Amino acid sequence: MKYNRQLFKKLFFLVLILNSLLFFAQDKPYWKEIQEFKKLDETNGIPKKPILFVGSSSFTYWKDVNDYFPEKTIVNRGFGGSRLLDLNNYSEELLTPYNPKQIVIYCGENDIATDNPTAAEVFERFKTFFGKIRQKYPRVPVAYVSIKYSPSREKFWPEVTEVNALIKSYLKTQKKAKYIDITKVMNDANGKLRTDIFLDDMLHMKPEGYKLWSQVMKPHLK
Structure with a gap:
């Protein structure tokens, strides 16, 4: 009986720990979105050597991205209003399953607009994620789409310029890495951002x- 009570206590505490871990996991930002990706992969399967899109809502909203690049196989894993912090938190789930031929990133805009980090801090978040990619896929080409100048976030434009410049300079020093600048194509003939x-x-x-983005990005996709 004593042995059974001890076993029961151990099982009871184990259940408590597992429940606590599950609770905290579900409390993490975008946990549900990541679980949805897993369900999609289980249902639809993962194509062989896709181009993997990861990042924030500008990719999330691009639900018909494959229609813009019909000759490519793209897996879009943009989620919510994610930040580079979130990409780092979920790097294992975002990177490991797909064995991509190329990774394309759009992220950083929400970092700038949240919690007032410095441009240098946002850049360090990007470098961390780039490092996680390189640990897992040392030879897979990586492309970063520059942060756009959203009209609703005009007060952050100086930081956008600074972060873009830091990332652009850094990628020039890295192998199999590209910086895709979508700034000019979003401007009108007078060089002003098109709000339409x-x-x-x-x-x-x-x-x-x-x-417009697809016109600039297409030459850089594998």
Whole structure:
């Protein structure tokens, strides 16, 4: 009986620990979105050597991305209003399953707009994620899409410029790494940002905006 009571106590505490871990996991930002990706992969399967898109809502909203690049096989794993911090938190789930031929990143805009980090801090978050990619996929090409100048976040534009410049300079020093600048293509003939390509929130884009992006991105996709 004494042995059974001890075993029961051990099992009871084990259940408590497992429940606590599950609770804290579900409490993490975007935990549910990551679980949805797992379900999609189980249901649909993972294509062989896809181009992996990872990042924030500008990729999340690009639900028909494969229509813009019909000759490519793209797995889009943009989620919510994620930050580079979130990409780092979920790097294992975002990177490991896909064995991609190329990784394309759009992220950093929400970092800048949240918690007032310095440009250097946002850049360090990017370097951390890039390092995680290189640990797992040393030879897979990586492309970073520059942070766009969203009209609703005009007060952050100086930081956007600084972060973009830091990341661009860094990627020049790295092998199999590209910086894709989508700034000019989003401007009008006078060099001013086109607001007509944005939704009413002046943050996310209409299909015309993605069409412009695809024109710039296409030559860089494997």
